[in-house]
Amino acid sequence: MSPTGDAASEDLSFHPDTVPLAVHDLTVAYHRKPVLWDVDLDIPEGKLVGIVGPNGAGKSTLLKTCLDLVPKASGEVGIYGKPYSEQRHLVAYVPQRESVDWDFPVSVLDLVAMGTYRRLGWFRRVGKKERDQAMQALEQVGIAHLADRQISQLSGGQQQRTFLARALAQDAQVYFMDEPFAAVDAATEEAIIAILQELNQKGKTCLVVHHDLATVSRYFDWLVLLNMRIVASGPTKEVFTKENLEKTYGGRLSLLNDAAHALAEVVR
Amino acid sequence: MNIISVISRLQVVIVVCLIGLFLVSCSNGHGHSHGHSHGHSHGPKPGGSLARTEIVWPTAEEITDVAFLKNYNTRLVVISATCLGIAAGIVGAFLLMRKRSLMGDALAHSTLPGIAVAFIVMVLMGGEGKSLPGLILGATIAGVLGLLTMLAIRNTTRLRDDVAMGFVLSVSFGFGLVLLGIIQKMPQASAAGLESFIYGKTASMVAVDFYLTSGIALCAAVATLALFKEFTLLCFDESFAATEGWPTLWLDILLLGLVTAVTVIGMQSVGLILIIAFLITPPAAARFWTNRLSTMVLLSAVIGAVSGWLGASISALIPRLPAGALIVVVTSSIFLVSMFLAPSRGIFARSWRQRNLRKKVDRQHLLRGAYEILEANSFDSEHVANRSFSRAELLAKRTWKAKQLDRIIKAETSFDHLVAGPSGQLQLSESGFGEAARITRNHRLWEIYLVTHADIAPSHVDRDADMVEHILEADLVRRLERELRNRGASIPSPHLIPASTENPATAS
Numbered sequence: 001m002s003p004t005g006d007a008a009s010e011d012l013s014f015h016p017d018t019v020p021l022a023v024h025d026l027t028v029a030y031h032r033k034p035v036l037w038d039v040d041l042d043i044p045e046g047k048l049v050g051i052v053g054p055n056g057a058g059k060s061t062l063l064k065t066c067l068d069l070v071p072k073a074s075g076e077v078g079i080y081g082k083p084y085s086e087q088r089h090l091v092a093y094v095p096q097r098e099s100v101d102w103d104f105p106v107s108v109l110d111l112v113a114m115g116t117y118r119r120l121g122w123f124r125r126v127g128k129k130e131r132d133q134a135m136q137a138l139e140q141v142g143i144a145h146l147a148d149r150q151i152s153q154l155s156g157g158q159q160q161r162t163f164l165a166r167a168l169a170q171d172a173q174v175y176f177m178d179e180p181f182a183a184v185d186a187a188t189e190e191a192i193i194a195i196l197q198e199l200n201q202k203g204k205t206c207l208v209v210h211h212d213l214a215t216v217s218r219y220f221d222w223l224v225l226l227n228m229r230i231v232a233s234g235p236t237k238e239v240f241t242k243e244n245l246e247k248t249y250g251g252r253l254s255l256l257n258d259a260a261h262a263l264a265e266v267v268r
Numbered sequence: 269m270n271i272i273s274v275i276s277r278l279q280v281v282i283v284v285c286l287i288g289l290f291l292v293s294c295s296n297g298h299g300h301s302h303g304h305s306h307g308h309s310h311g312p313k314p315g316g317s318l319a320r321t322e323i324v325w326p327t328a329e330e331i332t333d334v335a336f337l338k339n340y341n342t343r344l345v346v347i348s349a350t351c352l353g354i355a356a357g358i359v360g361a362f363l364l365m366r367k368r369s370l371m372g373d374a375l376a377h378s379t380l381p382g383i384a385v386a387f388i389v390m391v392l393m394g395g396e397g398k399s400l401p402g403l404i405l406g407a408t409i410a411g412v413l414g415l416l417t418m419l420a421i422r423n424t425t426r427l428r429d430d431v432a433m434g435f436v437l438s439v440s441f442g443f444g445l446v447l448l449g450i451i452q453k454m455p456q457a458s459a460a461g462l463e464s465f466i467y468g469k470t471a472s473m474v475a476v477d478f479y480l481t482s483g484i485a486l487c488a489a490v491a492t493l494a495l496f497k498e499f500t501l502l503c504f505d506e507s508f509a510a511t512e513g514w515p516t517l518w519l520d521i522l523l524l525g526l527v528t529a530v531t532v533i534g535m536q537s538v539g540l541i542l543i544i545a546f547l548i549t550p551p552a553a554a555r556f557w558t559n560r561l562s563t564m565v566l567l568s569a570v571i572g573a574v575s576g577w578l579g580a581s582i583s584a585l586i587p588r589l590p591a592g593a594l595i596v597v598v599t600s601s602i603f604l605v606s607m608f609l610a611p612s613r614g615i616f617a618r619s620w621r622q623r624n625l626r627k628k629v630d631r632q633h634l635l636r637g638a639y640e641i642l643e644a645n646s647f648d649s650e651h652v653a654n655r656s657f658s659r660a661e662l663l664a665k666r667t668w669k670a671k672q673l674d675r676i677i678k679a680e681t682s683f684d685h686l687v688a689g690p691s692g693q694l695q696l697s698e699s700g701f702g703e704a705a706r707i708t709r710n711h712r713l714w715e716i717y718l719v720t721h722a723d724i725a726p727s728h729v730d731r732d733a734d735m736v737e738h739i740l741e742a743d744l745v746r747r748l749e750r751e752l753r754n755r756g757a758s759i760p761s762p763h764l765i766p767a768s769t770e771n772p773a774t775a776s
Contacts, residue, residue: 031426067511085513093511100505104365105561114501118512123494150559166508 017081020045020090020174020205021066026075028058028065035061037229039075043207043222048200050210050220050236054249057227059209060096063176067093079174088118092172094163096179102152108162109134109147115169137168142191157188164192175199175206182211193219216240326585334581342584344478348485349537349580349591350573353546355485356534357572358492359526360547361554361565365503366523370430371418373544374437375411375524376531380444380540382410383465387451397451398462400477404484404532411528414440415521468539468592481533488529489569491522499523500561537580538592545596550575553603556610575599629738630676635685635704636711637665638696643708652705656695713748 023041027034036058043049051059064070066077068084079087092115112134113126120130138144141161146154154162160180167175175196181189196206196219210216216223216236223239225231225248232239232247326334337343363372386406391397414436421432448463492499501509502519510516527547534543554567579595608615639652641661646652663673677694680686685700696704 064507069507069510088511088513091511093508095505095507099507101367104504105555105559105564106500106504107560110561111504114505114508117497117501117514120497122498125497152559170512 018045019043019078020080021207022078022081023062023066024076024078026062026065026077027073028061028070029073034073035228036065039226039230041224041230041233043205043224045205046200046203047205047222048196048220049205049207049222049224050216051207051224051226052210052213052216052248053226053231057248059226060178062226063093063178063207063209067091067176090173092167092170092175094167094175094177094180097156097159097163097182102154102159104151106151107147108138108143108149108151108154111151111162112137112165112169115166115171118170133171134165134169137165138162140168141165141195155185157184160184160188161191164195168195173204175204177206177208179209179211181208181215213245324586324588330585334584339584341473342581344473344475345537345584345591346577346580348473348478348481349576349595351482351485351576352530352534352537353550353572353574353576353595354569355489355572356530356543356546356576357550357554357568357570358489358565359523359530360549360572361551361561361568362492362499362503362523363527364548364551364555365500365561366520368524369544369548370433371524372527372531372547374418374433375414375528376540376543377437377444378414378417378440379407379411379528379531379535380466381440381447382406382408382413382444383462383535384444384447384451385410387462388447388454391454400536401480403465403535404480407532407535408528410440411531412525415524415528419521464539464590465535466540467590468535468537468542468595469590473536477536481536484529484533488526492526493565495519495522496562496565537576538595539590542592542596546572546575546599549596549599549603553599553606556606556613571599571602575602625738627679630672631680631683631685632707632738633666633668634662634673634676634680635696635700636708637662638686638694639701639704639708640665642696654696654698654701656689656693658693662694710745713745717748717751 019042021041021043023039026036026039026041028036039062051062053059061070065072066079066084077084079090084091109131110126113130115137116126116130116133120126135144135147138147141164143158143161143165146158146162151159151162164177164180167177180192184192196208199206200221208220210219217240220236222234223236224233225239225244227248232244333339334342334346337346360372363369383403383406386403387397389406390399390402395402418429418432418436421427421435422429451462498509498514498519501512501514502516502523506516509519530547531540531543534546538546550571551564551568553571554564557567558564575595575598578598580591582594583589583591606614609617611617638657641657642652642655645655645657659673659677662677663670668676677686677688680700681688683700684697685703687695687697687700689695
């Protein structure tokens with residue numbers, strides 16, 4: 001929960017400041033049960049990156065750890081060569097849709113304008129400039145006509161577009177998205193992927209936690225296969241192989257899992 | 269758009285009102301404080317009235333006195349309760365939206381030992397034990413300790429929130445009661461009235477206490493409004509707020525600190541146990557009327573102010589009735605009225621809408637049933653003829669009860685969709701026939717769409733189609749047609765679709 005204050009002491013010299021996301025030796029544990037083990041990752045700039053793995057593989061945790069939402073047991077994360085706490089202005093985040101209460105009394109425009117709060121700073125109110133930016137983001141995702149609607153009246157796909165619009169209003173270089181395609185209609189999925197490709201063309205980097213293996217090679221040009229540790233990471237064409245998928249989803253990691261579980265039992 | 273921009277300035281309005289109220293009462297207070305404060309401080313004396321068995325109803329003159337705040341003491345009590353209401357309404361709105369109502373309650377209970385300890389310390393130092401500033405300080409310290417204990421339990425152990433809250437609430441309240449028991453036995457102290465902090469009772473109020481409580485209420489309200497944007501983000505999406513660098517833990521502590529502030533200044537008039545109702549009920553009532561947070565906070569402040577003012581006034585008129593309980597009764601009444609009568613979220617409005625939808629669905633089922641009978645009796649499904657049919661045929665069409673069917677037939681007759689012949693035969697009118705064709709067509713379009721696009725087993729289709737087809741709008745129907753033409757043309761349809769061009773009612 002609390003942003004890690006010791007980030008400055010991390011040794012980040014090993015990754016250059018041209019790399020949007022570099023993860024080194026990252027281990028994360030919930031209540032002593034490891035969720036991520038020794039993760040090493042370098043994401044080149046301007047890629048559309050899919051993060052794929054079975055349930056409980058730690059995909060969301062990886063994103064949250066990069067954003068300092070989950071404390072690290074060990075390891076470092078660098079955003080363009082610096083700790084996240086210094087690079088917030090370069091990052092936008094789309095949380096899972098279910099993580100918020102959609103009966104909250106705000107309008108779609110209010111929600112999207114939250115993407116401008118950090119630039120506004122303490123105490124200052126949302127003004128015309130911020131509303132314009134929010135409106136522009138809404139137009140980009142194709143739901144400008146819903147701006148005044150209360151968020152509880154949105155469909156699942158519209159909710160996801162609203163979240164995406166908020167991330168666009170953050171105006172970042174790197175986009176972290178947690179399952180943006182979960183339970184949305186086909187039209188929304190197409191619209192979202194079109195926006196991701198547009199961001200990609202502008203040289204932005206997008207990291208997307210994804211579930212549907214059928215669309216992986218169509219959507220992403222870079223792929224990270226994750227199951228507690230990195231199984232493979234690289235261009236989708238090279239990484240998206242039957243063998244790698246078996247390693248990710250098959251039972252070959254059961255020994256590691258058992259060991260982790262045994263460890264958790266001992267230290268509890 | 270104008271209304272919205274006006275509402276967005278509401279914070280300014282509330283602040284101005286609060287400051288105005290505060291200044292007015294200050295200036296009036298000084299004018300009277302020498303002449304009246306002593307004379308009237310004995311006025312409504314709850315201690316004496318407790319012995320009485322009957323409630324003495326106020327005279328008209330007494331009512332106007334209280335309504336126009338003519339009595340100095342009443343004025344202090346009523347205005348401070350009103351200020352408290354405004355602060356409670358504003359702070360409570362965010363407490364409610366943060367879903368921390370129970371934590372607020374635990375916090376309120378945890379202030380009791382602080383009050384008792386402050387009293388003991390002040391008596392041991394040779395002072396007057398019941399000095400409000402001292403008691404407020406003690407309560408605040410205890411409240412902060414309670415809050416830190418809850419956060420520590422939650423963050424360092426694997427126990428969950430509810431355990432932490434239950435633990436702090438019961439343990440500290442029990443400890444406070446023990447301390448109160450000890451105070452009763454202290455020879456040098458007169459602790460009478462200290463228990464009234466538990467239930468709340470507006471006795472007479474001295475000017476210092478008034479300035480203190482109203483001043484803290486003002487500060488709490490202003491601080492909350494100043495952090496409107498930050499608190500909104502915290503309440504709606506905590507993890508997003510954290511990624512953007514907002515100190516969510518400190519904002520949380522600050523919000524609960526403001527709750528503590530409202531609690532301690534409310535202990536005189538509302539009491540520790542009931543204060544949570546004063547914090548939660550106004551925003552909960554306001555939520556029924558609006559979907560905008562800014563409007564909700566404004567309404568909540570108004571409801572809190574009205575409750576505080578009314579409750580304290582009635583208590584001043586009928587001293588047997590404690591102000592805290594009256595305030596909560598007023599708030600709860602407003603809440604109940606809102607819950608039932610609010611236009612879009614209220615229970616009545618909702619059940620009315622549901623009832624109308626149910627009726628509409630029933631009538632559409634009848635028309636579709638009739639159309640299907642006609643269709644079965646026609647030689648050619650392209651040319652369905654509008655003949656007469658019997659009630660028994662309709663009854664066999666669906667699993668509806670005879671009485672229910674009669675009611676629907678009656679309703680459709682009154683809509684001129686159905687004409688009953690002399691021998692009990694039924695026939696669709698021209699408009700009824702067009703409507704029936706349209707409904708049947710929508711139903712089948714929707715069915716086909718579900719079968720071909722939504723991966724629903726065909727056996728389940730009819731029920732789901734039943735639910736949605738009744739709310740299909742013209743635009744959606746056109747999109748369905750286009751979609752099916754583009755993608756589903758080759759897929760066999762479960763039933764035939766009546767041609768849409770043959771009836772004039774489609775356009776309506």
